[in-house]
Amino acid sequence: MWMRRHDFESLFEPMHFFRTRLGHVLDEFDRVYTHGTPWQAAGNYPKTNMVDTGETLEIVAELPGLQKEDLAIKIQGNYLAISGKSSNTVPEGYSIQRSERGEKSFSRSFTLPYEVNSEKATASLKDGLLKLTLPKSEAAKPRQITIN
Amino acid sequence: MSTGKDVATTTQHEVAKPSQSLTVVTPAVDILENDHEILVHAEMPGVLKDDIVIHIDNGKLFVSGERKLVSTGTSAWQEFGDVEFRRTFAIPQTIDVEKVQAHLKDGVLELHLSKSETAKPRQIEIQAN
Numbered sequence: 001m002w003m004r005r006h007d008f009e010s011l012f013e014p015m016h017f018f019r020t021r022l023g024h025v026l027d028e029f030d031r032v033y034t035h036g037t038p039w040q041a042a043g044n045y046p047k048t049n050m051v052d053t054g055e056t057l058e059i060v061a062e063l064p065g066l067q068k069e070d071l072a073i074k075i076q077g078n079y080l081a082i083s084g085k086s087s088n089t090v091p092e093g094y095s096i097q098r099s100e101r102g103e104k105s106f107s108r109s110f111t112l113p114y115e116v117n118s119e120k121a122t123a124s125l126k127d128g129l130l131k132l133t134l135p136k137s138e139a140a141k142p143r144q145i146t147i148n
Numbered sequence: 149m150s151t152g153k154d155v156a157t158t159t160q161h162e163v164a165k166p167s168q169s170l171t172v173v174t175p176a177v178d179i180l181e182n183d184h185e186i187l188v189h190a191e192m193p194g195v196l197k198d199d200i201v202i203h204i205d206n207g208k209l210f211v212s213g214e215r216k217l218v219s220t221g222t223s224a225w226q227e228f229g230d231v232e233f234r235r236t237f238a239i240p241q242t243i244d245v246e247k248v249q250a251h252l253k254d255g256v257l258e259l260h261l262s263k264s265e266t267a268k269p270r271q272i273e274i275q276a277n
Contacts, residue, residue, distance in 0.1 A: 029187045047228045053221035059220070062228055064193040064255035094180035101171060101191055113224065128193030128255015 045106050046082070046130075054142055057112060057134045063103070064128035071130065075118040082130070083107035114140035170214060175233040175257075183269055184260040186243065192233045193255035200257065204245050209237040213257065242267030 046061040061082060063071070071084040085105040090096060116134040123132045180187040192200070195213035203210050213233045244264040251258040 044227070049217075049219070049228060050224040051219050051221040052224050056220045057224075058219070058221065060217075062255075064191040065189075066254065070163070088178070090180060091187070094182045096178070097179065097181050098179035101178050101189065123232040125254075127196065127252075128191070 044108075045104065046108065048108070048110075050110075052113070054134060057114065057116060057132075057136065059132040059134070060099075060128040061132075062128065063125070063130050066125070066130075069126050072123070073123055075116060075121055075134065078112040078115045079109065080116075080132075080134070081107065081109040081145070089113055116140075127137065155270065170230055170232040172234050173231045174235055175211075175213075177235065183263075185263060186239075187257040188237070188257075188261065190233070190235065190257040190259070191255065192252075192257050195233065195255065197252050197259075200250075202248075202250055202259070204239065204248065206239065207239060209239045209248075209259070209261075211235050211237075211257065211259070213274070 006126050048059055048061045051058045052061075059080070063084070063086075063089060066084060066086055070087055071082065074081040074083075083106060086101075086103055088101055088103045112134070115137040117137045118134075120135045121132065123130065125131075151208040158182060175190040175192055177191070178189040180189070191195075192213040192215070194217060198218075199216065200211070200213040202212075211234070214235070216230050217230055239261060242263050243261045247262040249260040249262075
């Protein structure tokens with residue numbers, strides 16, 4: 001009888017261990033992989049947000065460490081393409097102890113919900129965020145309609 | 149296995165969470181080293197200088213940066229939001245804590261951890277008798 005009880009307990013020991021660890025593991029998982037997952041579909045870098053302000057479409061992309069020379073932005077009608085390469089060079093005389101940022105070469109394209117006026121589009125790069133302001137083309141702008 | 153214990157156990161990770169609602173993410177870092185210093189590059193896109201907290205305590209370097217995005221208009225899609233970039237590093241005792249420097253450039257936080265004089269490599273010459 002004693003033997004059976006002992007066996008029973010030892011069976012649950014790993015489970016107990018597992019249960020207490022699982023929370024930590026999941027937590028770590030969330031922390032690490034909300035930022036950028038190595039297995040994520042290639043089309044999801046850089047991460048972007050888009051906001052419609054009525055007159056314009058504003059697109060913000062996360063591009064830490066990039067210079068404006070590293071980026072190319074193309075607009076055609078309602079098609080937008082952002083491509084570039086992070087020039088993440090190691091300063092001279094330094095040895096690499098850990099490298100997580102890597103050198104990324106990317107290209108991401110979007111189909112915008114409206115045609116935009118590419119002539120008046122502006123872009124700025126600040127604090128690692130690329131911000132595009134794309135004015136909607138005349139046809140796509142909201143229009144006030146007066147009731148007769 | 150005692151069942152009584154299980155019921156009372158508080159899961160540690162829940163206690164450790166801060167009261168703020170910001171999602172915590174781990175910034176990607178590069179760590180470089182030369183004879184004089186250790187250089188840490190941490191990616192924190194969209195974080196402003198004033199929202200970064202760095203402290204060194206008991207051999208641990210703690211870095212936290214909060215991103216507060218401002219946007220007006222209706223969101224069509226959103227892939228990133230307000231987050232807290234947080235990471236803790238164990239630093240060797242050879243680092244001169246007084247001389248740590250930090251710069252923020254293009255969304256990348258640069259930490260210069262200079263090594264103390266005694267830890268720098270030294271060439272020893274053999275003296276001729």
